[in-house]
Amino acid sequence: DAGVIQSPRHEVTEMGQEVTLRCKPISGHDYLFWYRQTMMRGLELLIYFNNNVPIDDSGMPEDRFSAKMPNASFSTLKIQPSEPRDSAVYFCASSLSQGQPQHFGDGTRLSIL
Amino acid sequence: DAKTTQPPSMDCAEGRAANLPCNHSTISGNEYVYWYRQIHSQGPQYIIHGLKNNETNEMASLIITEDRKSSTLILPHATLRDTAVYYCIVRVGDNFNKFYFGSGTKLNVKP
Numbered sequence: 001d002a003g004v005i006q007s008p009r010h011e012v013t014e015m016g017q018e019v020t021l022r023c024k025p026i027s028g029h030d031y032l033f034w035y036r037q038t039m040m041r042g043l044e045l046l047i048y049f050n051n052n053v054p055i056d057d058s059g060m061p062e063d064r065f066s067a068k069m070p071n072a073s074f075s076t077l078k079i080q081p082s083e084p085r086d087s088a089v090y091f092c093a094s095s096l097s098q099g100q101p102q103h104f105g106d107g108t109r110l111s112i113l
Numbered sequence: 114d115a116k117t118t119q120p121p122s123m124d125c126a127e128g129r130a131a132n133l134p135c136n137h138s139t140i141s142g143n144e145y146v147y148w149y150r151q152i153h154s155q156g157p158q159y160i161i162h163g164l165k166n167n168e169t170n171e172m173a174s175l176i177i178t179e180d181r182k183s184s185t186l187i188l189p190h191a192t193l194r195d196t197a198v199y200y201c202i203v204r205v206g207d208n209f210n211k212f213y214f215g216s217g218t219k220l221n222v223k224p
Contacts, residue, residue: 004156031210043157043200043214056211091156099209101147104156 002026004105006092012111018080021108023092024073033102034067034077035091043091049075050098082112117201122219125195131188133218135201138182144204146177147212148186150197157200157214160186191222 005024013019025032033048047057052069060067064083069075079086089109093102118136125131137146147162161168161175163184168175174187188195198217204210 033210042216045211048210050210056208093156095210099145099204101159101162102157102212103159106156 004092004094004103006090006105006108008108009106010109010111012113013082014113015083016081018078019082019086019110019112021077021090021092021110023075023077023105025075025092025094026103027073029094029096029103031095031097031100031102032069032075033093033095034075035093035104037089037091037107038087046077084112086110087112116213117203117215119199119201119215119218121216122221124221124223125188125191127193127222127224128190131191131195131220131222133186133188133199133201133220134183135185136183137201137203140181140203142181146175146181146184147202148173148175149200149202149214150195151200151217152194152197160199191220193222193224196220196222 004026007022031050034046035043036046037043044059046059047067048055049069065079067077089107091104091107093104095102145162145164148160149157150160151157160172161170163175163177177184198219200214200217202212
């Protein structure tokens with residue numbers, strides 16, 4: 001079975017540009033999660049969806065960040081405008097149902113210059 | 114919120130058992146304990162989880178104390194490929210979907 005698929009794997013862009021990260025969850029999984037990982041703060045949950053509906057976005061750092069899940073097989077995390085402090089590895093994960101183990105993608109390494 | 118405490122690093126000889134401890138003294142009665150690991154530059158990988166009883170799968174064993182305030186992940190025969198950061202996780206508050214990852218334990222498996 002295919003795991004969680006994220007794209008791109010690496011993104012380098014200049015400050016002020018819009019960045020869009022993409023995620024395809026495991027088929028049949030009802031929950032989708034977006035995380036950010038930095039050396040300073042570790043792995044942080046940004047937002048998660050249940051059946052394509054955002055449930056908890058309390059981890060989203062500010063209004064520059066937005067996430068959507070238009071259907072069960074696709075989600076995006078968008079940063080506009082991007083800033084150097086947004087540089088991090090962004091992970092997407094999915095789980096079958098509430099409380100079940102989350103399965104992670106390989107992440108997008110984002111560098112904002 | 115239940116949080117976890119893990120040693121920052123541990124060493125283990127290749128072929129020997131690796132025993133990774135975790136304290137979760139504020140865990141609630143219905144909270145599971147999850148273990149994940151993260152190999153450099155990859156996404157976290159699920160290993161095992163448990164509630165009260167000891168659990169075993171093809172990757173590892175999980176031993177949970179009777180009072181549930183601590184647990185130990187056991188890799189029975191560590192290999193160099195098991196070198197990774199291991200996270201012991203409980204949920205955040207009443208939300209079954211929010212995990213607190215913490216800093217984890219860096220396991221160094223040496224030849």
